[in-house]
Amino acid sequence: MxxxxxxxxxxxxxxxxxxxxxxxxxxxxxxxxxxxxxxxxxxxxxxxxxxxxxxxxxxxxxxxxxxxxxxxxxxxxxxxxxxxxxxxxxxxxxxxxxxxxxxxxxxxxxxxxxxxxxxxxTGKHPTTTSNQHFMEAAQQLDDRLILYDDVVIECRRENGVESFNFEDPCGRTWRISFEEGKAIIQLDGEEFSTLPWDQSAAIATLVSDEVYDAVVIRDAGLD
The missing domain is CATH 3.40.390 (Collagenase (Catalytic Domain))
Known part of the structure; x- marks a missing residue:
């Protein structure tokens, strides 16, 4: 036809x-x-x-x-x-x-x-990232925080900078922003650490270990 x-x-x-x-x-x-x-x-x-x-x-x-x-x-x-x-x-x-x-x-x-x-x-879409390191770090962190049901990882893009943000079980706010090859980690608005953004496992481990230690201290009544 x-x-x-x-x-x-x-x-x-x-x-x-x-x-x-x-x-x-x-x-x-x-x-x-x-x-x-x-x-x-x-x-x-x-x-x-x-x-x-x-x-x-x-x-x-x-x-x-x-x-x-x-x-x-x-x-x-x-x-x-x-x-x-x-x-x-x-x-x-x-x-x-x-x-x-x-x-x-x-x-x-x-x-x-x-x-x-x-x-x-595409990466131009408001709820999509084209940064594979951003995706991998978010997934690694999600896997490590899976025991904390109330942790919600929220992705954002502000002035072209992508970040994921969450509140840990102790009520502290975290922001991990990805900019110019670096993952800048902030805790309650203060810089906590900076790592190369391609080290997703190290980023997730650093943050999740700090969250775990804070929860242990809280639960032991030592905070």
């Missing part, structure tokens, strides 16, 4: 409308030529959400899908903290499939690829 009155992007917008809406992306055409080809890609208006699916278009003289390459990347999603933040890791794996002349079949293959890949939130 062909759709002679619609461009490729027009076909996607019409026949995959519900899928694109579900993912929160739009079909767009990259007019920057790469080795004489164009790319159809899927992204929202402000670049904070995309679907890791692309269609390489070698022949711009037709509106059919025959000979186009359907590319799909794989990403993993990680939860960061307890207030809905996420980190997405590119697994650097891309599958390829050549589309045929039947546009309806091609569109269904594109739909399946989009649904399988799912949406990816």
């Amino acid at each position: 062909k759709f002679p009155n619609l461009s490729r992007v027009g076909q996607l917008r019409k026949h995959l409308k519900s899928t694109l809406n579900e993912l929160g992306v739009q079909a767009k055409l990259d007019t920057h030529r790469t080795h004489g080809e164009l790319l159809v890609y899927f992204q929202n208006s402000d670049g904070t959400v995309f679907a890791p699916v692309w269609i390489s278009v070698p022949d711009m003289t037709t509106d059919g899908w025959e000979g186009c390459e359907l590319l799909k990347g794989r990403w993993s999603k990680y939860e960061v903290g307890h207030n809905g933040w996420t980190f997405y890791r590119d697994l650097h794996y891309i599958s390829e499939e050549t589309l045929g002349a039947d546009s309806l079949i091609a569109l269904e293959k594109i739909r399946a690829a989009l649904l399988s890949a799912g949406p990816v939130l």
Whole structure:
């Protein structure tokens, strides 16, 4: 089946409308030529959400899908903290499939690829970090504080600086901010320590050990 009155992007917008809406992306055409080809890609208006699916278009003289390459990347999603933040890791794996002349079949293959890949939130998204060290340190600390049910790790971004913040069982406030390669650890507003931000285990251990010692002292009635 062909759709002679619609461009490729027009076909996607019409026949995959519900899928694109579900993912929160739009079909767009990259007019920057790469080795004489164009790319159809899927992204929202402000670049904070995309679907890791692309269609390489070698022949711009037709509106059919025959000979186009359907590319799909794989990403993993990680939860960061307890207030809905996420980190997405590119697994650097891309599958390829050549589309045929039947546009309806091609569109269904594109739909399946989009649904399988799912949406990816970029570091520009207000509740997503692109800093892997930030994610790893938050997860390591969460694992070490799991015994304290009332500890809620909240991620924030202020003036471009990302941090995670929590109140420990003794009512003290912690802030661990990630800036220029450093993890700056503050306790009740005062600097407690600074470590390289790629030492996630050391960051989590330092903080959790201090929390543990404070809880032991409190429970022993020595504070």
